[in-house]
Amino acid sequence: MTELSKNPDIPLVSGQRTPNRRSTGTHNAPRAVLTGHLGPRGVMQLGWLRDLGARVHKRKVIQLTEDKATDVSFHIPRDISCHGPDMVLKKSSGPDKKMQKVWFYEEYGPKEVLSFGDFPIPTPTKNQLLVQVHAAALNPIDFKLRNMPLAPLDFPVVPGCDMSGIVVEKHDQASRFKVGDHVYGNIQDFKAKGKLKQLGSLAQFVAVAEDMVAEKPKNVSFEEAASLPLAVQTVVEAFKTGGFQEGESVFIVGGAGGVGSMAVQLAKHVYRACLVGASTSGGKVNFVKALGADKVMDYTHTHYGEIEDKYDLVIDTVGDSKNSYVVGKETAPIVDITWPPSNPRAIHSSLTVSGEILDKLNPFLESGKVKAVIDPKGPYHLCDVFKAFEHLETGRAKGKVVIFPFTPETYSLQHVI
Ligand SMILES: NC(=O)c1ccc[n+]([C@@H]2O[C@H](COP(=O)([O-])OP(=O)(O)OC[C@H]3O[C@@H](n4cnc5c(N)ncnc54)[C@H](OP(=O)(O)O)[C@@H]3O)[C@@H](O)[C@H]2O)c1
Structure with a gap:
């Protein structure tokens, strides 16, 4: 000890x-x-x-x-x-006013390479807002990027894409928001040219282009808002890639995960699918039904080939398209969001980061038709980012792994020994 x-x-x-x-x-x-x-x-x-x-x-x-x-x-x-x-x-x-507390890593590796320390508070440049982060969410890309060099980035890296918070400063050219506005968004644009952003959302303050965030609906808490952006943007892109038309049927492979739980809800309430099928393990069947799935298959007991219904679109969020494709009609698009897809017939889909997608989601959040799904083991305090990654990395998360509250001053030795 x-x-x-x-x-x-x-x-x-x-x-x-x-x-x-x-x-x-x-x-x-x-x-x-x-x-x-x-x-x-x-x-x-x-x-x-x-x-x-x-x-x-x-x-x-x-x-x-x-x-x-x-x-x-x-x-x-x-x-x-x-x-x-x-x-x-x-x-x-x-504390130095120009420094902030962040989680960061300086070399690739498991979660043990993460440290908690100081990082400069950025100054918002052209079209950027400075946002004080109130909640963040983890995504598998955060640990995949940490584990190995998948994309060009500079060390030290502050992980995290999703966040919600309050605008505390803005560049003169940023006009959509004012200081004090509550916003949420995915601050990492994977399709942007050049290196990935060094300063992710596991930080007290982030600088983000204003077109990457949206106003947070008042009936949605910070922790709920932080759970949404990357998953929603991924789902929207997957439906677009699959050419989905209102009234068609869709099967979501992995209906309980961060992306899957949002895919099921959007399929039902936004895309108005006539039939929403989904797969998950036995203990989560009722949870996925409650999200809006009409038929839920327990993949631990049933093979995809045993499903009688055939769907117009299959969205695979777990990388099992080599097996799951059989639930699609003969010509149905099989969209696999994992890389590389395990089925050559599958089309890979990669999210587009934009605040506009969240603007369009807001009415559904305000009406309560679409709800944030926070993994019941969380939210995790900022001090417990280790535990949060540990849980996400099991691949068994139920909804989103959220980090809240953001109060680094309570970081204590009890958390580190
Ligand atoms: N292309 C893109 O733009 C994009 C964007 C976001 C994410 N992704 C990728 O998509 C994947 C999913 O992301 P995520 O955030 O949803 O991850 P996640 O939250 O960690 O997914 C966990 C869920 O996967 C389910 N699952 C695991 N194996 C399953 C199986 N064989 N069949 C059905 N469900 C299964 C688990 O349910 P059970 O416990 O019931 O098994 C759990 O609920 C990751 O690989 C991620 O990197 C890609």
């Missing part, structure tokens, strides 16, 4: 204070030695210490695994202090 001394000059110790076993000999200042079992929380703790000015042997930190004991040397500056029974870490000099 590790603990951080309340005295800033006393080193970080594990259990019994130990002599420096691995002194680098480079600092005259007090040095800390952390020994013992360090899991992912240990990595986060080291991220915090680095953030607070400690010189951390980063290689060793990043290489830590849950079952590997190690020791790491620190030089802890004198201005770090720990307050209160829950040992909230604060800089004694107070």
Whole structure:
């Protein structure tokens, strides 16, 4: 069990204070030695210490695994202090107004590469708004991009696409919104030229082009709004790719996930499908029916080939189009949102990021016909981004994994040890 001394000059110790076993000999200042079992929380703790000015042997930190004991040397500056029974870490000099707290990573890898630290608050440029984030949502693309180099980006990367929040500043050329407006959107445009945006939505403040966000309906909370953008934009693109016409039938493969739960609702209430079919595992059948599916298949007990109805469009949100295509009519488009599709007949569809899509969704949210679906294990506090990723990465989420509230000042050592 590790603990951080309340005295800033006393080193970080594990259990019994130990002599420096691995002194680098480079600092005259007090040095800390952390020994013992360090899991992912240990990595986060080291991220915090680095953030607070400690010189951390980063290689060793990043290489830590849950079952590997190690020791790491620190030089802890004198201005770090720990307050209160829950040992909230604060800089004694107070927060720098131009910096903000973010989750970030500096190399590819599992969620253990994530750290919590400081990042500059951006200045809105042409057509941009500066939004104070009140809630965010995670999507599989956030961990896929973190796991391996899928798209050009610069480190450090702050993950996250979906967010809702309040406009706190805007560029002169931004005219659609005013300071104080409540907005929501997907701030990462995957089809834009060049590198992906470095500063994602797991941040206190983001800069975003105003045409990428929409006004948040008043009857929708921040956490509900944050859950919507990327999933809705994906569903709209999939229906467009499939050339869906009102009154046709559609089958959603994976009706309970972040995209699937929205696809079922939009199929029923926005696209007015005459028949909505969906697949999910047994325990979620009633949940998917309640979203608006007329017929729900438990894929753990039934094969797609056993389904008698044949649909005008199949939208596969889980990458099973090699099997699921049989629920489509002979000439039905099979739209697979995963890459690469497992069936050569399937058409891949990739979302278009735009606030206009959300503007069009708003009346359905206001009338209550379409509802945000937040995974019942959440929402996760900003401190619990680790747990949130852990759950999303099981592939078993029910609706959207949401991060709320955004109160980094409550980040405590209880969360990292
Ligand atoms: N192309 C694009 O523009 C785009 C956009 C967004 C997402 N995506 C991709 O689409 C995929 C889904 O995204 P998401 O956000 O919906 O993920 P998600 O929320 O993690 O999906 C989890 C859901 O998948 C269901 N599921 C897993 N295996 C299944 C199976 N064999 N049959 C039926 N349901 C199954 C799970 O239900 P059970 O627990 O019942 O199995 C769970 O509810 C990801 O690969 C993501 O990267 C692509």
